Amino acid sequence: MSYTTEEIKKIEAKWQKIWQDRETFKVDMQEGRKKYYVLEMFPYPSGKIHMGHVRNYTIADVIARFKIVQGFNVLHPMGYDAFGQPAENAAIKNDVDPAQWTYSCIDQMRGGLKRMGFSYDWNRELATCDPRYYRWNQWIFLKMAERGLAYKKASPVNWCPGCETTLANEEVIQGECWRCKTEVVQKDLEQWYLKITQYNEKLLGDLKKLEYWPDRVIAMQENWIGKSYGVNIHFRLKGKGDVITVFTTRPDTIFGVTYVVLAPEHPLVEGLTNGVDNEDDIKKFIAEVAKTGKSARQTGEAGKGGIFTGQYAVNPVNGEAIEIWIADYCLMEYGTGAIMSVPTHDQRDFLFAKKYNLPMRIVISDPQAPDQTIETMSCAYEEEGVLVNSGKFDGMNSDAAVCEIGKWMEKEKMGEMTVHWRLRDWLISRQRYWGTPIPFIYCGKCGMMPVAEEQLPVELPENITITGEGGSPLNHCAEFVDTACPKCGGGARRETDTMATFFDSAWYYLRYCSPKNETQVFGPKEAAYWMTVDQYIGGIEHAILHLLYSRFFTKFFKDLGLIDFDEPFHRLLTQGMVLKDGEVMSKSKGNTVDPDSIIEKYGADSLRLCILFAAPPEDQLEWSNGAVDGAWKFLNRVYHYIEGRYDKDFSGELSENDFDCEDKELNRQIHATVKKVTEDFSHYKFNTAISSLMILLNHADKYKQASQKQALINKLCRTFIILLAPIAPHICEELWQEIGGQEESVIDVAWPEHDENALKQDTVQIIAQVNGKLRGKFNISAKSSEEEIRRIVLADAKVQEFLKSKSVKKFIYVPGKLVNLVV
RNA sequence: GGGCAAGUGGUGGAAUGGCAUACACGUUGGACUUAAAAUCCAAUGGCCGUAAGGCCGUGUGGGUUCGACUCCCACCUUGCCCACCA
Numbered sequence: 078m079s080y081t082t083e084e085i086k087k088i089e090a091k092w093q094k095i096w097q098d099r100e101t102f103k104v105d106m107q108e109g110r111k112k113y114y115v116l117e118m119f120p121y122p123s124g125k126i127h128m129g130h131v132r133n134y135t136i137a138d139v140i141a142r143f144k145i146v147q148g149f150n151v152l153h154p155m156g157y158d159a160f161g162q163p164a165e166n167a168a169i170k171n172d173v174d175p176a177q178w179t180y181s182c183i184d185q186m187r188g189g190l191k192r193m194g195f196s197y198d199w200n201r202e203l204a205t206c207d208p209r210y211y212r213w214n215q216w217i218f219l220k221m222a223e224r225g226l227a228y229k230k231a232s233p234v235n236w237c238p239g240c241e242t243t244l245a246n247e248e249v250i251q252g253e254c255w256r257c258k259t260e261v262v263q264k265d266l267e268q269w270y271l272k273i274t275q276y277n278e279k280l281l282g283d284l285k286k287l288e289y290w291p292d293r294v295i296a297m298q299e300n301w302i303g304k305s306y307g308v309n310i311h312f313r314l315k316g317k318g319d320v321i322t323v324f325t326t327r328p329d330t331i332f333g334v335t336y337v338v339l340a341p342e343h344p345l346v347e348g349l350t351n352g353v354d355n356e357d358d359i360k361k362f363i364a365e366v367a368k369t370g371k372s373a374r375q376t377g378e379a380g381k382g383g384i385f386t387g388q389y390a391v392n393p394v395n396g397e398a399i400e401i402w403i404a405d406y407c408l409m410e411y412g413t414g415a416i417m418s419v420p421t422h423d424q425r426d427f428l429f430a431k432k433y434n435l436p437m438r439i440v441i442s443d444p445q446a447p448d449q450t451i452e453t454m455s456c457a458y459e460e461e462g463v464l465v466n467s468g469k470f471d472g473m474n475s476d477a478a479v480c481e482i483g484k485w486m487e488k489e490k491m492g493e494m495t496v497h498w499r500l501r502d503w504l505i506s507r508q509r510y511w512g513t514p515i516p517f518i519y520c521g522k523c524g525m526m527p528v529a530e531e532q533l534p535v536e537l538p539e540n541i542t543i544t545g546e547g548g549s550p551l552n553h554c555a556e557f558v559d560t561a562c563p564k565c566g567g568g569a570r571r572e573t574d575t576m577a578t579f580f581d582s583a584w585y586y587l588r589y590c591s592p593k594n595e596t597q598v599f600g601p602k603e604a605a606y607w608m609t610v611d612q613y614i615g616g617i618e619h620a621i622l623h624l625l626y627s628r629f630f631t632k633f634f635k636d637l638g639l640i641d642f643d644e645p646f647h648r649l650l651t652q653g654m655v656l657k658d659g660e661v662m663s664k665s666k667g668n669t670v671d672p673d674s675i676i677e678k679y680g681a682d683s684l685r686l687c688i689l690f691a692a693p694p695e696d697q698l699e700w701s702n703g704a705v706d707g708a709w710k711f712l713n714r715v716y717h718y719i720e721g722r723y724d725k726d727f728s729g730e731l732s733e734n735d736f737d738c739e740d741k742e743l744n745r746q747i748h749a750t751v752k753k754v755t756e757d758f759s760h761y762k763f764n765t766a767i768s769s770l771m772i773l774l775n776h777a778d779k780y781k782q783a784s785q786k787q788a789l790i791n792k793l794c795r796t797f798i799i800l801l802a803p804i805a806p807h808i809c810e811e812l813w814q815e816i817g818g819q820e821e822s823v824i825d826v827a828w829p830e831h832d833e834n835a836l837k838q839d840t841v842q843i844i845a846q847v848n849g850k851l852r853g854k855f856n857i858s859a860k861s862s863e864e865e866i867r868r869i870v871l872a873d874a875k876v877q878e879f880l881k882s883k884s885v886k887k888f889i890y891v892p893g894k895l896v897n898l899v900v
Numbered sequence: 901g902g903g904c905a906a907g908u909g910g911u912g913g914a915a916u917g918g919c920a921u922a923c924a925c926g927u928u929g930g931a932c933u934u935a936a937a938a939u940c941c942a943a944u945g946g947c948c949g950u951a952a953g954g955c956c957g958u959g960u961g962g963g964u965u966c967g968a969c970u971c972c973c974a975c976c977u978u979g980c981c982c983a984c985c986a
Contacts, residue, residue, distance in 0.1 A: 768923035
């Protein structure tokens with residue numbers, strides 16, 4: 078048989094069918110046997126797989142196969158994150174049923190995955206849009222609601238009047254709806270939230286346990302959770318009973334406060350400005366700010382404008398009356414929606430005070446410029462320093478003062494020390510059709526009630542018309558909405574909101590452990606055996622949301638008593654993106670390369686090899702068609718070498734006593750390659766593992782001319798096939814069968830071990846340096862002493878040339894490697 | 901503004917204190933061929949030199965060291981994440 082495109086397609090199809098028929102990768106729990114759970118982030122089934130999937134899943138597949146041959150019981154499942162907007166958009170655009178559209182995409186996707194030859198246990202395949210899956214979403218939701226972790230409250234959300242639905246922040250592009258371009262407005266709506274903030278301390282603290290996660294992901298999560306220590310300080314309104322509470326992380330600057338700022342949306346604003354002279358101007362200003370997009374305001378591109386309210390507040394530490402302003406740079410979303418302004422020690426306050434000619438006072442003296450005055454100040458001094466103009470705290474270091482003033486204010490009841498979290502509760506409800514229905518019922522008499530557990534799942538109705546107009550499609554579906562009240566039996570309405578799809582993906586890794594369980598969210602025994610996920614692999618774009626939600630759910634399940642661990646993913650690998658011509662490969666850029674077209678021409682093994690060889694897993698990968706050619710050429714050479722050199726009928730024993738110099742060297746290289754590939758696979762350095770296999774093949778080709786001992790060649794062929802198999806499984810299965818391997822699959826063959834003795838060399842090359850510069854190379858017996866080496870090196874004519882009349886000051890000897898002569 | 905990566909031949913990359921550019925792509929030359937493809941062989945960082953050989957060279961500038969792509973300090977550039985965060 079030759080290795081042509083036609084043949085390789087036959088070989089790949091043949092082995093894919095064998096793996097499927099024999100259920101080669103089906104696994105079951107085996108108490109007492111070491112398990113390994115390798116998982117890649119499951120795909121949204123948008124149709125064909127793309128290069129990003131290929132890269133992600135090939136990395137995972139090599140790890141899975143490597144762990145299998147090392148004797149682990151390996152769980153390697155695959156499924157589909159199948160709810161979500163694209164299905165609804167397709168429905169609106171092409172008048173197709175979202176379920177049908179999704180399932181046909183899943184079929185395409187599965188086909189693509191199978192053509193890559195991935196080692197999935199297909200018995201565990203799941204799709205989140207399957208009622209057998211999403212009923213457990215509803216169950217989890219009910220459990221959360223029971224504990225007050227799922228709740229409903231009114232809050233301002235992004236609302237598109239065109240589509241009549243809420244939008245996620247990411248769906249608002251420059252203040253407009255990403256789909257219909259209508260201007261997005263803020264609207265107060267009753268929405269479901271998950272109280273993730275109840276876990277903020279644990280979510281932050283447990284990041285320390287994740288020592289095998291990339292630093293940047295840890296940093297991003299820390300940043301997102303955003304714990305900051307500070308003080309809530311109360312400013313009494315002059316002449317009124319109300320109090321403005323501000324949050325600050327810099328209580329040490331309290332004596333420098335010269336005005337107070339409220340966010341335009343602050344609840345006190347209306348009462349405060351009612352009837353003041355410039356009331357109309359204030360209303361105009363607030364309306365102006367409201368018109369500015371939220372995103373423009375938050376990025377700081379907008380304004381830094383403000384207006385005086387005509388009212389005064391009292392600084393509790395010194396009784397000073399200070400102006401109250403309204404400004405767009407103060408955000409309602411953060412802190413208390415009110416800030417104390419210290420222009421001398423906060424750059425934003427500094428610019429604002431300059432613009433509106435507001436007073437300033439230095440309260441922290443810069444040790445580098447102790448004579449600084451307000452007149453000479455060109456920007457705020459935000460660093461550490463010594464307190465001045467601060468009453469009894471004068472002379473104290475500002476770092477120490479943060480704590481001391483906080484304590485003092487607490488004692489004097491001027492404020493409280495507090496911890497502020499950036500993390501907000503998670504808005505989970507969507508006015509969409511293609512998602513998990515939230516299992517609640519509203520009765521006019523009895524109020525809001527959860528659906529009884531035994532009534533689950535609340536299934537999505539079929540044959541819904543989706544137009545993109547008129548709000549949630551479920552609202553118009555009487556057979557879904559109209560129901561009986563579980564308490565009084567009277568007419569009631571179902572909740573028509575569905576869950577955001579991040580809910581679905583927050584726990585799927587647990588469901589894989591027992592996907593067919595019909596009575597429980599997941600089998601606790603199976604979860605205890607398989608979890609935690611030993612290696613999780615996916616894109617950096619999920620560094621915050623998905624991974625944070627998954628951690629939250631795991632902690633919740635632990636509190637429910639279902640599991641006894643509190644982090645789901647032991648080790649995390651974030652693979653780099655696939656680029657084409659320096660840009661991320663994407664449909665919108667139109668620079669995608671279809672994996673199927675590559676498989677069609679070169680086969681899956683070449684694609685797998687090429688994508689692993691081109692770059693280390695975490696790095697960006699620049700796609701090049703030429704690189705596939707190289708992979709193809711290499712596999713070709715492997716195939717022809719083994720076909721041509723392996724002798725199936727040869728039965729002689731390998732005897733190291735008969736080895737001549739060449740044999741010994743080739744044998745050494747075989748062992749060195751085993752060692753290198755094993756180490757590289759363990760550290761996911763697939764590119765260098767592949768290069769070491771290429772080096773071995775290059776040596777094997779040269780050996781052909783020098784000497785040939787069939788026993789050694791046979792050994793080399795066998796070893797080579799096993800080492801290459803995790804990367805290029807189809808061709809290696811075929812070759813293993815051709816050389817007469819008795820095992821059902823090359824996956825059943827034990828991984829080779831290297832022999833340290835075989836790695837030893839009789840002679841070693843010693844590098845000679847003079848003053849750190851390379852001046853000679855010597856092949857010296859490995860047994861030579863330092864003294865002998867010194868004599869040899871010093872006797873060398875070329876080395877002498879560089880020594881000339883100078884004397885050797887120092888002789889540095891690194892055993893087996895080099896000598897350096899310092900003159 | 902804050903955080904995290906990264907910067908090495910024409911290209912992807914290797915080397916984590918000890919021969920810089922492994923391995924591959926590309927290019928050039930050669931073999932085979934009527935020819936092409938495929939395959940095989942050889943060369944391939946820059947400068948000087950007929951050659952032997954020498955000098956320079958891992959973003960920039962310093963430092964530590966017998967020795968630095970590698971460690972330390974400062975800076976520049978690029979990418980990603982966060983950000984009027986009080």
